[in-house]
Amino acid sequence: MTTADPISPVGNDSRELFARVQRLGLFGLLASWSEIASEPWLERLVTLEEHERKRRSLERRLKSARIGAFKPMADFDWAWPKRIDREALDDLFSLRFVEEGINAVLLGPNGVGKTMILRNLAHQATLRGHTVHFTTASGMLAELAAQESSAALSRRLRRYCQPKLLCVDEVGYLSYNSRYADLLFEVVTRRYDEPRSILLSTNKPFAEWSQVFPHAACVVTLIDRLVHRAEIVDIEADSYRLKEAKERAAKRAATRVTRRRAAG
Incomplete structure (x- = not known):
């Protein structure tokens, strides 16, 4: 793509945003770049799309990983x-x-x-x-x-x-x-x-x-x-x-003793 191309980005910020849109494959935006590049809503739209794709990607990876429940x-x-x-x-x-x-x-x-x-x-x-x-x-x-x-x-x-x-x-x-x-x-x-x-x-x-x-x-x-x-x-x-099983057993035994004393 040359600088004469009508959809080429202009300026560093525009180039960065243009590259993000390319990575996302938002071809409709790319085709209309010369018309929408300066729109105030564009960066917000791209950010929302990036976040949603990351969220869905993580959701898919977690499901595929089959890790199950665990303690941190x-x-x-x-x-x-x-x-x-x-x-x-x-x-x-x-x-x-x-x-x-x-x-x-x-x-x-x-x-x-x-x-x-x-x-x-x-x-x-x-x-x-x-x-x-x-x-x-x-x-x-x-x-x-x-x-x-x-x-x-x-x-x-x-x-x-x-x-x-x-x-x-x-x-x-x-x-x-x-x-x-x-x-x-x-x-x-x-x-x-x-x-x-x-x-x-x-x-x-x-x-x-x-x-x-x-x-x-x-x-x-x-x-x-x-x-x-x-x-x-x-x-x-x-x-x-x-160790945890013994601690639970000791706690239950202590609870039973306390109940017996209270009942007596």
Whole structure:
């Protein structure tokens, strides 16, 4: 487009607004630019359109991510774990690992907050504009294994390979046959080659993954590709869920004692 073109913007402010209209693809406005460029309502109209598209985009990404309900990190009890690298977790929440296409692994026993952290990271990545998909290991592998044709499997694999961030929760809670191991290997390999990030939680050290996928020949290579470019956060703690259950039981017992005393 030359400066002689009747719809060319004039002035820095007009050029910026013109570029915004181009990005939005508002071709009716572009076609009439020479007539409407100086209208006082134009920038407000463009701003409203930008905000609405961002809102709808976020709504679509949140629905597609399937994160589910979760407690915010403000509720996380940092004093409870015996060992946790808070700086490493803070770094994960910067989401640099997603932008760099590297993986992150949360390792620790049951009930120490791995899923809570995973869901919060998935939510923050979605808010930041990334495409995200959250799943449990058992849910993903069962869905992939249920596909009856190579075409159907290929379509399902795209669901887990296309998002910028794939969050896989609860690896190690169940054991799987070689077919399931091969499917996880396929997902990890495809994302490794892109590269696209995997955020994964497990209660099993990698040395014990042979128990999760017994008789699977691909386990060593699977782990190698998963951790080659990965941040690993090891959480050492007793079960926080068990702690909360004991506290609730103690509170109920105290309430019953108070009622008995009041009745007596």
